Amino acid sequence: xxxxxxxxxxxxxxxxxxxxxxxxxxxxxxxxxxxxxxxxxxxxxxxxxxxxxxxxxxxxxxxxxxxxxxxxxxxxxxxxxxxxxxxxxxxxxxxxxxxxxxxxxxxxxxxxxxxxxxxxxxxxxxxxxxxxxxxxxxxxxxxxxxxxxxxxxxxxxxxxxxxxxxxxxxxxxxxxxxxxxxxxxxxxxxxxxxxxxxxxxxxxxxxxxxxxxxxxxxxxxxxxxxxxxxxxxxxxxxxxxxxxxxxxxxxxxxxxxxxxxxxxxxxxxxxxxxxxxxxxxxxxxxxxxxxxxxxxxxxxxxxxxxxxxxxxxxxxxxxxxxxxxxxxxxxxxxxxxxxxxxxxxxxxxxxxxxxxxxxxxxxxxxxxxxxxxxxxxxxxxxxxxxxxxxxxxxxxxxxxxxxxxxxxxxxxxxxxxxxxxxxxxxxxxxxxxxxxxxxxxxxxxxxxxxxxxxxxxxxxxxxxxxxxxxxxxxxxxxxxxxxxxxxxxxxxxxxxxxxxxxxxxxxxxxxxxxxxxxxxxxxxxxxxxxxxxxxxxxxxxxxxxxxxxxxxxxxxxxxxxxxxxxxxxxxxxxxxxxxxxxxxxxxxxxxxxxxxxxxxxxxxxxxxxxxxxxxxxxxxxxxxxxxxxxxxxxxxxxxxxxxxxxxxxxxxxxxxxxxxxxxxxxxxxxxxxxxxxxxxxxxxxxxxxxxxxxxxxxxxxxxxxxxxxxxxxxxxxxxxxxxxxxxxxxxxxxxxxxxxxxxxxxxxxxxxxxxxxxxxxxxxxxxxxxxxxxxxxxxxxxxxxxxxxxxxxxxxxxxxxxxxx
Amino acid sequence: xxxxxxxxxxxxxxxxxxxxxxxxxxxxxxxxxxxxxxxxxxxxxxxxxxxxxxxxxxxxxxxxxxxxxxxxxxxxxxxxxxxxxxxxxxxxxxxxxxxxxxxxxxxxxxxxxxxxxxxxxxxxxxxxxxxxxxxxxxxxxxxxxxxxxxxxxxxxxxxxxxxxxxxxxxxxxxxxxxxxxxx
Ligand code: HEM
Ligand SMILES: [Fe+2]
Numbered sequence: 001x002x003x004x005x006x007x008x009x010x011x012x013x014x015x016x017x018x019x020x021x022x023x024x025x026x027x028x029x030x031x032x033x034x035x036x037x038x039x040x041x042x043x044x045x046x047x048x049x050x051x052x053x054x055x056x057x058x059x060x061x062x063x064x065x066x067x068x069x070x071x072x073x074x075x076x077x078x079x080x081x082x083x084x085x086x087x088x089x090x091x092x093x094x095x096x097x098x099x100x101x102x103x104x105x106x107x108x109x110x111x112x113x114x115x116x117x118x119x120x121x122x123x124x125x126x127x128x129x130x131x132x133x134x135x136x137x138x139x140x141x142x143x144x145x146x147x148x149x150x151x152x153x154x155x156x157x158x159x160x161x162x163x164x165x166x167x168x169x170x171x172x173x174x175x176x177x178x179x180x181x182x183x184x185x186x187x188x189x190x191x192x193x194x195x196x197x198x199x200x201x202x203x204x205x206x207x208x209x210x211x212x213x214x215x216x217x218x219x220x221x222x223x224x225x226x227x228x229x230x231x232x233x234x235x236x237x238x239x240x241x242x243x244x245x246x247x248x249x250x251x252x253x254x255x256x257x258x259x260x261x262x263x264x265x266x267x268x269x270x271x272x273x274x275x276x277x278x279x280x281x282x283x284x285x286x287x288x289x290x291x292x293x294x295x296x297x298x299x300x301x302x303x304x305x306x307x308x309x310x311x312x313x314x315x316x317x318x319x320x321x322x323x324x325x326x327x328x329x330x331x332x333x334x335x336x337x338x339x340x341x342x343x344x345x346x347x348x349x350x351x352x353x354x355x356x357x358x359x360x361x362x363x364x365x366x367x368x369x370x371x372x373x374x375x376x377x378x379x380x381x382x383x384x385x386x387x388x389x390x391x392x393x394x395x396x397x398x399x400x401x402x403x404x405x406x407x408x409x410x411x412x413x414x415x416x417x418x419x420x421x422x423x424x425x426x427x428x429x430x431x432x433x434x435x436x437x438x439x440x441x442x443x444x445x446x447x448x449x450x451x452x453x454x455x456x457x458x459x460x461x462x463x464x465x466x467x468x469x470x471x472x473x474x475x476x477x478x479x480x481x482x483x484x485x486x487x488x489x490x491x492x493x494x495x496x497x498x499x500x501x502x503x504x505x506x507x508x509x510x511x512x513x514x515x516x517x518x519x520x521x522x523x524x525x526x527x528x529x530x531x532x533x534x535x536x537x538x539x540x541x542x543x544x545x546x547x548x549x550x551x552x553x554x555x556x557x558x559x560x561x562x563x564x565x566x567x568x569x570x571x572x573x574x575x576x577x578x579x580x581x582x583x584x585x586x587x588x589x590x591x592x593x594x595x596x597x598x599x600x601x602x603x604x605x606x607x608x609x610x611x612x613x614x615x616x617x618x619x620x621x622x623x624x625x626x627x628x629x630x631x632x633x634x635x636x637x638x639x640x641x642x643x644x645x646x647x648x649x650x651x652x653x654x655x656x657x658x659x660x661x662x663x664x665x666x667x668x669x670x671x672x673x674x675x676x677x678x679x680x681x682x683x684x685x686x687x688x689x690x691x692x693x694x695x696x697x698x699x700x701x702x703x704x705x706x707x708x709x710x711x712x713x714x715x716x717x718x719x720x721x722x723x724x725x726x727x728x729x730x731x732x733x734x735x736x737x738x739x740x741x742x743x744x745x746x747x748x749x750x751x752x753x754x755x756x757x758x759x760x761x762x763x764x765x766x767x768x769x770x771x772x773x774x775x776x777x778x779x780x781x782x783x784x785x786x787x788x789x790x791x792x793x794x795x796x797x798x799x800x801x802x803x804x805x
Numbered sequence: 806x807x808x809x810x811x812x813x814x815x816x817x818x819x820x821x822x823x824x825x826x827x828x829x830x831x832x833x834x835x836x837x838x839x840x841x842x843x844x845x846x847x848x849x850x851x852x853x854x855x856x857x858x859x860x861x862x863x864x865x866x867x868x869x870x871x872x873x874x875x876x877x878x879x880x881x882x883x884x885x886x887x888x889x890x891x892x893x894x895x896x897x898x899x900x901x902x903x904x905x906x907x908x909x910x911x912x913x914x915x916x917x918x919x920x921x922x923x924x925x926x927x928x929x930x931x932x933x934x935x936x937x938x939x940x941x942x943x944x945x946x947x948x949x950x951x952x953x954x955x956x957x958x959x960x961x962x963x964x965x966x967x968x969x970x971x972x973x974x975x976x977x978x979x980x981x982x983x984x985x986x987x988x
Contacts, residue, residue: 596974610914685921686921689925693925
């Protein structure tokens with residue numbers, strides 16, 4: 001109980017902490033209000049839908065059932081709804097809306113349509129006197145909101161009813177086709193009830209996309225998708241907030257650089273450290289927990305490589321849809337299965353690296369490790385492996401229709417893009433992450449007791465806690481709930497993870513690495529961390545809404561989302577490795593060192609993280625961020641361009657960098673694969689850059705052009721992808737992909753294999769005994785030199801005064 | 806003329822422009838990080854000395870030819886008595902500051918950015934060549950030919966420079982520089 005004066009005070013002035021807490025509180029208050037507004041004002045799901053005669057067409061349960069058919073069959077990893085999902089298939093909101101409005105126009109005397117609801121190409125060229133009237137009537141009918149808020153009942157017009165009845169056979173033909181031409185498995189969905197419900201779900205999204213909100217002149221989806229047949233065009237809000245957010249970005253950058261022109265006011269002046277020598281990392285003793293991470297990194301690299309191969313197969317569908325070098329791949333591994341594997345593996349391997357790096361760093365920070373950390377580590381690894389392979393196998397069984405309904409939901413797949421995994425695996429993953437946090441806690445416990453909650457050990461621990469906490473929010477997205485609401489919670493996870501809490505955890509870990517290496521003082525590192533948390537969170541928290549411009553959420557989501565996510569870009573132009581540059585990372589160059597800096601390639605990967613943060617997240621992210629751009633662009637290759645450059649560029653590179661940092665301690669210095677580290681650095685970076693610039697960016701630009709000129713529906717059609725020029729563009733990426741896999745991913749696997757190999761060898765040398773971790777025999781840090789005064793007194797005495805070898 | 810030729814040409818120009826932008830940005834961040842490293846110190850270019858945040862002057866003491874940097878040092882007696890010493894240096898011989906041409910990792914970060922720029926120009930060559938082959942004919946040659954030459958030229962120029970620039974990674978050996986008389 002009595003800890004009294006041992007606790008070390010906060011290293012900075014209280015203002016730093018207060019600012020960060022206020023930013024967080026304000027951000028989440030706004031987000032909380034928006035959550036409330038989503039439940040209140042989200043696109044309503046009618047209780048019952050009637051035809052004009054008062055006959056029941058379908059009801060709310062049918063829509064919900066149809067949504068589950070959509071999700072559980074992995075269709076969100078094939079096409080999209082409200083623009084969110086995969087890009088090979090169509091956007092079903094736009095698809096249904098186009099066909100339904102065509103049918104309506106034809107019925108009223110406009111151009112005739114075929115049985116699929118598409119205009120017949122060379123129909124009678126004579127001007128049809130009724131055509132304009134038919135178009136106008138269709139616009140009026142689709143835009144008029146016939147939903148009764150009190151009863152929850154919706155009435156379709158006659159042509160809406162007819163369209164629905166005609167589109168059931170169309171979607172039936174599409175999803176139960178006896179071939180794999182569309183990239184789906186044969187006879188993917190055949191149950192008539194399911195097909196009718198699925199069509200009802202599409203019909204509901206299309207209704208919400210055109211029917212005007214009560215009292216407004218735009219639809220529930222802010223007029224998305226662009227569709228002249230129902231007079232859907234960008235709203236005034238979309239234009240205004242695009243302009244305002246552009247100004248916010250430019251102003252923000254100006255302000256930040258203005259402020260940092262005066263950085264000395266913050267008291268930042270580089271501190272000199274005269275005696276810097278880096279102990280040979282392989283002389284640093286490893287704890288059992290740290291040794292266990294060798295396996296984590298090996299698993300990470302294996303998953304990374306698998307993801308690459310799966311990605312190559314996914315890409316093949318786009319370049320050459322109907323044959324995989326003459327083999328009917330879709331019969332076994334349909335597109336949507338490969339895509340869900342690809343997406344989920346990307347999350348899994350990055351998370352594996354983060355988890356391992358946390359376990360590795362914790363004892364370095366606490367300077368001791370309690371007993372049992374090693375076995376716990378292996379236990380966690382096995383649990384993670386079960387989740388990963390359970391998820392992959394479950395997706396296979398779900399998409400192939402072996403598991404159905406509740407079984408699919410719990411063990412197959414839930415099917416939300418990025419949160420695809422089934423609920424059982426989702427819960428297990430959360431439990432695994434909680435165990436991980438517990439593992440960090442038991443190592444850090446005594447250190448935490450002696451620290452002010454604003455200091456680095458606590459920030460490290462709290463940042464780690466945020467990872468499972470925000471992953472758990474995903475549980476709020478349930479497959480049977482209203483789609484607008486599930487999208488809202490889904491993006492709490494997707495966005496807040498990558499654009500806030502992972503960035504924060506990253507900064508804390510990197511800061512700690514530098515502090516442990518002795519190249520940065522703790523006080524300065526703490527400043528950078530808090531500045532970082534503040535800057536990322538100002539924009540990043542409310543910025544979540546930039547994913548919900550058109551998902552049936554009210555207009556204020558769009559306004560706030562656009563404004564705050566634009567501000568998010570500001571720190572990305574600044575908080576790269578350059579931000580650390582005044583901290584004399586090359587310290588040993590300037591002071592006269594006798595030993596080389598051991599973490600050359602880990603730091604180079606951090607340099608790459610900085611570069612991709614700027615290009616992939618900042619530039620490519622902002623490219624798709626303005627509501628007016630997103631309106632035409634959402635769900636096209638330009639999003640894929642941003643997603644790859646940001647996800648692989650920032651978190652992929654970081655995962656590899658962290659693994660190299662840790663591996664450096666596991667592999668003896670004379671065996672350290674310096675060449676492979678260099679090859680993988682250039683291989684991953686050049687491969688990724690080639691992928692973006694050879695294919696994703698130009699394709700995205702062409703698709704955006706097509707979308708603005710010809711229409712969103714057209715831009716998402718398969719024949720756009722198989723057009724002659726676009727097909728060439730799809731092939732251009734091939735050399736980059738080869739470089740990425742051969743020179744990027746494979747060397748990483750080799751290096752992590754060495755990590756395992758030498759850790760095992762070392763265990764034998766240590767006499768097989770994992771020893772008791774409580775001994776603090778060797779200092780974990782590699783710096784030697786005069787003590788840092790920030791350290792609590794009891795640590796100072798332990799600092800090794802003699803330079804290492 | 807087919808649109809593909811025009812698109813190819815436009816994208817080729819865009820890539821070359823991207824390479825140049827990257828070069829410029831890289832130099833820009835480089836200068837900025839140089840400013841960060843010496844944050845809190847003002848440089849007097851005319852007389853070649855620095856003034857620290859406490860108003861003390863640092864004069865050049867050593868020029869390290871191998872590491873391509875100049876060391877400046879303040880008077881030991883002044884620093885040892887300075888209240889801000891704790892946050893400034895642990896040396897008892899006076900605070901030292903170095904002006905390096907390009908310390909690691911910025912030297913190697915610069916090479917990394919240069920490497921990406923080279924990749925962009927190589928890609929431009931690749932795209933232009935592929936489009937030229939697919940649309941061969943006088944029109945294509947007239948539009949794409951000069952661009953291809955330009956892209957090849959830029960690749961050669963950037964790549965040569967890349968190969969010539971050392972990584973600047975400090976190897977493990979003691980420094981031996983030439984002493985300069987303290988002023
Ligand atoms: C490292 C940071 C980031 C990562 C890892 C990342 C990753 C992703 C991913 C994977 C997607 C695809 C989501 C989907 O398909 O539904 C996405 C979408 C998006 N990102 Fe980011 N992002 C990052 C930062 C940013 C930033 C800074 C911005 C802009 C301010 C941004 C703006 C967007 C927008 C507007 C979309 C939606 C595009 C669409 O749905 O079509 N992102 N991001
Ligand atoms: Fe986001």
